[in-house]
Amino acid sequence: MGCSNSAAKEAKKLETSVKAALLIQSWYRCYKARLELRRRQALSIFESIEYADEQDQLQLAKFFTFMLENYTQKKEENSVYQSIASIENQRLDTKTVLRMVEVPDSYEGPRLMFPLTYSDVLLLIKAFKENQILHARYVLEVLVEAKKVLKQLPNITHIMSIETKELTICGDIHGKLDDLFLIFYKNGLPSGNNRYVFNGDFVDRGKNSMEVLMVLFALFLVFPNDVYLNRGNHEDFLMNLRYGFTKEITSKYKKHSAKILHYLEEVYTWLPIGTLIDKKVLVVHGGIADDTDLEILNKLKRNKMRSVLMPPSTPSEIELRNIQFPYNFQTSSMSLDQMPKDDWDQVITLFSASNYYEEGSNRGAYLKLKKDLIPRFFQYQCSQMVKSKTLHESVNIVESTAFRILGEKLIARNSELMQVFKMYDVNKTGKITFYEWGKAVGQVLEMDLPWLSLCPRLAQRTEDGYVYYKMGFKKLTAINAPKQVKSGMFQTLVRYRRDLKIIFNVIDKDKSGLISLEEFRDIWKLFCSHYGIKIDEAHVDQLANAMDLNHDGSIDFNEFLTAFDVVHRLGDEPKP
Structure with a gap:
């Protein structure tokens, strides 16, 4: 009897222990699912911002084209034109x-x-693992030979x-040396029997x-017969100004950075556009369109495309525009949304930089092809920090x-957002619905x-489910503005900061972090003209002198940003 009770x-x-274990397991799965949802939401923000940046690049391209067109006829000593032309012609x-x-x-x-x-190669890899910097002489020689x-x-x-040779394809590396070494560790170094295609974006972002x-x-x-390199949109000297590689070069090679940058620009232009495997698999950076034609791509003079932000404009460089081909390459009458799903499954996006946006944000991947051309995928994540941190x-x-x-994007477009919010607020209550708020933000940011x-994380809510749009956004840490910038114009500084940094670096030929007053006057008059900011030239001259606080005849980047803020504000003031 006792034994029976004990049993x-x-x-x-x-039974209680099993139920408790199942309950804990269920709770943990839900907890991990919520974290994964948050992680994916953050990634969707990063990706949308990435696409939005591409539109910013198009705007910047228009500005550089405008700059060149308006200064080619000027006198030769014009400082701004010399700065841009030296990059193009030196x-x-x-x-x-x-x-x-x-x-x-x-x-x-x-x-x-x-x-x-x-x-x-082994010597080079060993040195880089020990954080050594290759001398500028060898950098230049590698570029020349390449x-x-x-x-x-x-x-x-x-x-x-x-039959005996496999092919490994790698996507964007973006300066992530640890990721590259991890690929080699897992997959072996390139050799006659271990071929690689590196599909562009080798640089920028990473250190x-x-x-x-x-x-x-x-x-x-x-x-040369087993390692293939394609050009990505970051193999571009103006993109490097925007996304960090130029800064890395000037930091590591202060004395010889200008020489390296000039040779690097030249090497970029000779990188192939894509790689075709067995006439069946096309590896190209940035994807393809429904009218992609390899015959056209093969006839392009690729070395003429020095930057995607400054397309060639002379007759000899755009001769392909008027080429008549014997067939219409837009042969498909089917729209993209009507294509069979299996056709879309034949397109692969490959990204090989892990922790791209932030530590723990994403894994990297490469794929391998054999004779059957069936891709096999390999994922990895390279970071010591990720291992030492919890998932949360x-x-x-x-x-x-x-x-x-995202906060920077919202601040940059605050004026436009407020205008659209007010359109929904017919009764002028200072609040709108969640739906109206989301529709307005999506409309303005085009993301x-x-x-x-996302609304609860970004906006000030009421208890009855409305948004107090006049209270602005919740505390969103953006960039730090120079002390001279007034809060009312902070959004304009945020919006144009990256473009201004590129322009400043182009003007700053000796990479000293300073530009002359004459260069400042020229570039601001041009900038205001291009962006339709109406301002008396006397104001720009007056501002240039005011910015030179120590009277040394030069302006640093923070002063440059502050000046833009003032110029933009003056341009917005109503005329008497």
Whole structure:
């Protein structure tokens, strides 16, 4: 009898334990699901902002085109035109440049021998793992040698499969050296039997863009028939000004940065546009359209496209515009939304930079192809920080960064947002519905995001489900403005900051962080003219003198931003 009671108690305890375990397991799954939902929401914010940045780049392209068109007829000593034209036209004698850059005996980094061998590649990788910086002389020599080989390649590189050879395809690396080394660790270094295609965007964003570029170019020089490099939209000197690679070069190679930047610009233009595998698989950066035609791409003079922000404009450079092809390459009468789902499944987007937006934000991936051309995917995430943080901490970091950047977008368009909010507020109550708020924000920012679910994180709500739009947004950390900038004009500074940084860097030819008063006057008159900011030239001259606080005849970037704020405000003032 006693044994029976004891057994029953044990069975009940076991049942209770199992129920508790199942309850905890269910709770944890729900908890992880909520975190994953937050993480994906943050990623959708990052992706939408990325696409919005592309539109900003188009606007910047228009400005540079406007700048060149309006200054080509000016007198030769014009400082602004010289700054832009020097990027477009300057050529340096290679032998002279290399003689000017000597490697001192005190240099303890890797010493390369040309032509490069596999041993040099291993030496380079070892040095970069130890955080050593390659001397400017070797950087220049790698660029010079890479250009020689790249010039001999067609616009579209053709690869034919061999039974014993696999092919690995990598997407964007973006200066993430650890990701590149992790790929090599998992998949092996490139060799005659281990071929690679690197599909552009080697640089920008990450802090080791130069090291990534040097490793890839060195491997390309040692294995020209087994390492293939495509050009991405970040292999572009103006994009590098905007997204960080130029700053990295000037920081690491202060004395010789100008030489490196000039040679780098030239090498970019000779990178192939894409890679065609067995005449069946096209690897190209940025995707394809329904009217993509390889015959047209093969006839382009790719070295004429020095920047996507400054397209070629002379007759000799745009001769393909009037080419008549024997067939209409827009052969499909079917719209994209009518295409069978299986056709869409044949397009793969590949991204190889893990933790791209923030630590823990995403995994990287590469794929492998064999003779059957069936892709096999491999994912990874390279970060010591991610391992030391909990899932909750990692998601919080990603989410806070996403909302900070989104906050900058909202602040930049605050005036337009308020105008649209007021249109919905017919009775002038100062509040609108969630739906109206989401519709207004989506309309102004032109970003496809779940604004209704984001609203509680961004806007001031009422208890009855409305939004107090006049109270602005919740505390969203954006960029720090210079002290001289008034809060009412902060949105304009945020909106144009990146474009202004590129313009400032272009003018700042010696990379000193300063521009002359004359350069300042010229660029602001042009900027105001292009963006339709009506302002008396005397105001710009007066402002230029006022900005030079220490009377040294130059202006730094923060002063430059402050000046723009004042110019924009003056342009907005009603005329008497």
